[in-house]
Amino acid sequence: MKESFPSFKTLITEQTGLNSVYASFIDKYRRKPIQASGISDGQLQMLIQLTALFSEQDNSLILLDEPDLSLHPWALSVLAKAIETATKEFHKQVVIATHSPVLMSQFEPEYLLAVELDDSGQTVMKRVSEIEDVQDLLEDYATGSLYMAEMIAPQSER
Numbered sequence: 001m002k003e004s005f006p007s008f009k010t011l012i013t014e015q016t017g018l019n020s021v022y023a024s025f026i027d028k029y030r031r032k033p034i035q036a037s038g039i040s041d042g043q044l045q046m047l048i049q050l051t052a053l054f055s056e057q058d059n060s061l062i063l064l065d066e067p068d069l070s071l072h073p074w075a076l077s078v079l080a081k082a083i084e085t086a087t088k089e090f091h092k093q094v095v096i097a098t099h100s101p102v103l104m105s106q107f108e109p110e111y112l113l114a115v116e117l118d119d120s121g122q123t124v125m126k127r128v129s130e131i132e133d134v135q136d137l138l139e140d141y142a143t144g145s146l147y148m149a150e151m152i153a154p155q156s157e158r
Contacts, residue, residue: 004046004071004078011047023047041070049079053086053094061093062086068100080106101144109138114153128152 001008009026012033016022024033025043036044049067056062068076080103086092098104104112109129118124128143129135134151146152 001043001046001050003081004075005043008043042072042075045070046075046079050082053082053092054090056092059091059093061095064094064096066098066100067096068098068103073102076100076103077106079103101142101148103144104147105142105144107143109143112143116153 001011007027007029009028012024012026014022014024023036025036025039026033045067049064052062052064067079071079083094083096087094096103110127112128113125114128114131115123115125129138131152134146137146137151143152150156
């Protein structure tokens with residue numbers, strides 16, 4: 001959290017019931033704690049993602065559906081680093097579904113799968129690094145740029 005939101009200092013939690021916890025954020029520029037209901041969607045989203053990544057046991061499978069929603073592009077790079085830490089140091093398996101070219105570009109193409117429909121309507125998954133038409137381009141262009149140019153998982157009818 002501190003890396004993605006530099007003024008974030010700490011989180012205070014309080015058990016408010018048998019199965020409920022309330023959180024307040026301490027910001028280094030504020031005198032009073034900020035209630036969870038008063039923080040930005042991006043800060044709350046980042047907290048949820050980090051909790052998912054680091055509260056589960058080692059060797060867990062974590063599915064993140066569009067974790068980029070409400071996150072600033074800088075926070076996306078921090079999230080990508082956290083995902084790499086979770087996979088490398090805590091042996092988590094993380095599957096992400098995203099349309100964010102910024103988030104895609106944070107990862108090496110060999111770790112990315114493009115999902116699209118073939119001519120018969122069947123879902124096909126290909127490792128981005130193995131897509132013939134883009135292999136040479138991956139050396140010079142970010143994966144997200146190639147996605148935006150619809151060279152990877154095109155969304156429109158051509």
